[in-house]
Amino acid sequence: MSDDNIMGLFKKGQREKAFKALYRLYPRIEKLVLSKGGTKADASDVFQEALIILYRNLQKSDFQLTSSFYTYLYSVSRFVWNDTQKQFSKQELHDLESEQVAILDAVLEEQKYKFAELAFRELGERCQQLLQWFYIKKMTFKAIADLMQFKSEKVAKNQKYKCLQKAKDIYRTQIKTVQS
Template structure:
């Protein structure tokens, strides 16, 4: 019987940063934190499908942050993932034009690390550099990510502009596109250096 490995925060970050044992590290994150993150979405106007989509995106963004040296160890992995989930869900509610559901979120007190994460997400979506990365992807991924991140369309709105059979298929495709984007970044040292330089200038 295979032994399930537990990870400390330091071991998780090392595994993700180096790519060594990363599958087990991601599996540990799912086992340890999925229910907590899902519960946040479920108790704030979301459903199980919303939670699954957001958590998939959280994992991709978290891996990207760690591998581009943006994780500063100022917060635990648990707190960092919670904050990512919170910010991405607020962003999704914005796209659904649900002011009444999100006003309370904005007024809630924030932990210090949230400011770093929020700034990074806003910057990540705003910079021309990311558009250049989209150009390296297939037309379908480029279309989905552009509509979602730059035109701020909801998944239902994107579905109307694409040929996917239903919203779940579209969500799965978006997740694969995000993973492809992360792979492109990791395979090109030049891109990584450009991202790091741009991030330094944004501080």
């Protein structure tokens, strides 16, 4: 499948299909990570992150993919891997081109979201479900209240707020422990 086709899939909202198509690039990324001393599991993680970062950027209106998917994923993967290894020499950072700076920014940004993800996963099952229904599936409080057997929409809304607050609390404490 050509890059244009994959781009088309993303535009049509068929994310999963697009990811599937992009996976054919995985063996080459795997080679990259392996050559830098990572394991196969590392490679799989790195590629996942790279896909997420690619997707996030495609969502941005001002983003233009100037190279092929492969080149882009390759450089993102490199940054992701180096970031996990904390291997950035000062010289290296100094020499970055503007495009690469953007990628590094995205990698670091995603790192924060990863913490938010972990905080979210700390929540109880019902809390997770509720938030996902509301924010990802965009379900109404009415439908959520029905499904979760809440007394009313109001209760569902209230619960949603509490769950969200809880996730934020967890996130804050996590960040604190990381920083200390």
